[in-house]
Amino acid sequence: MPKAKPFTRSQILTAMTKTKSVRAAARYLGCSYQHLKAWMKNYDPTEEGYKNLFEQHKNQSGKGIPKFLRGYKDFNILDVCEGRISHSHFTPQKIKTKLIFEGYLAEKCIRCGFDEKRVIDYKTPLIFHFKDGNKNNYNLDNIGLLCYNCYFLYVGEIFDDRQIEGLEDNRQVSNSQIDWDMDEYTKKRLKELGLISESDDDLGEMMESFISKL
Secondary structure (H helix, E strand, O other), X not given: OOOOOOOOHHHHHHHHHHOOOHHHHHHHHOOOHHHHHHHHOOOOOOOOOOOOHHHHHOOOOOOOOOHHHXXXXXXXXXXXXXXXXXXXXXXXHHHHHHHXXXXXXXXXXXXXXOOOOOOOOOOOOEEEEEOOOOOOOOOOOOEEEEEHHHHXXXXXXXXXXXHXXXXXXXXXXXXXXXXXXXXXXXXXXXXXXXXXXXXXXXXXXXXXXHHHHO
16 A cells, blocks of 8 residues: 555546546646556446456557647646747647646536537547637636537637538539548547448448448
8 A cells, every 4th residue: 555645536536537547647636657556556446347446547558549649748738838838839739639638628618518529539529718818828727618509609600601601502412422531540449339340441331331320
């Protein structure tokens, strides 16, 4: 039983709900990976099929973690939020995803609580919201996430007139063969979810199979 900086089961469960790996949970709690690992092994899991909380939360495959964040060990997102590193070095999308991954932002709408994810890639329809209107102010007290609906209702337009016209025009949908463009990660996710089979190598056949199962 580790002695220094003990963590209760409740503290660890809170960290687990806000992160996607043990390493991220350790950063959230402000301790080392090995220290948190020792404490997590002392508590029973919340789900069947695991030995302890550590086994339940470890994520060696990086499931749900964007590829560009895997291996980001030296990048401290608080340096960006507190102005020590210019946010211009990163795209808003990378900053947003890093904040969610580190547990500083909950991946849900701050107004209505919407948090549903698209099954094929775990993306959520959430947009950065800067409370003071200054998109250069990434202070944690100034940022949040809004779903498309709440952003439209409380902030402003999401699409311009031309984009809406393109979405709502009366042109017929083409019946010609669609040239699907899908990366290897998406194919892997579809296979993991059982929406396509391992033998579906042709991209067109894969998508037809996927659509028919929805």
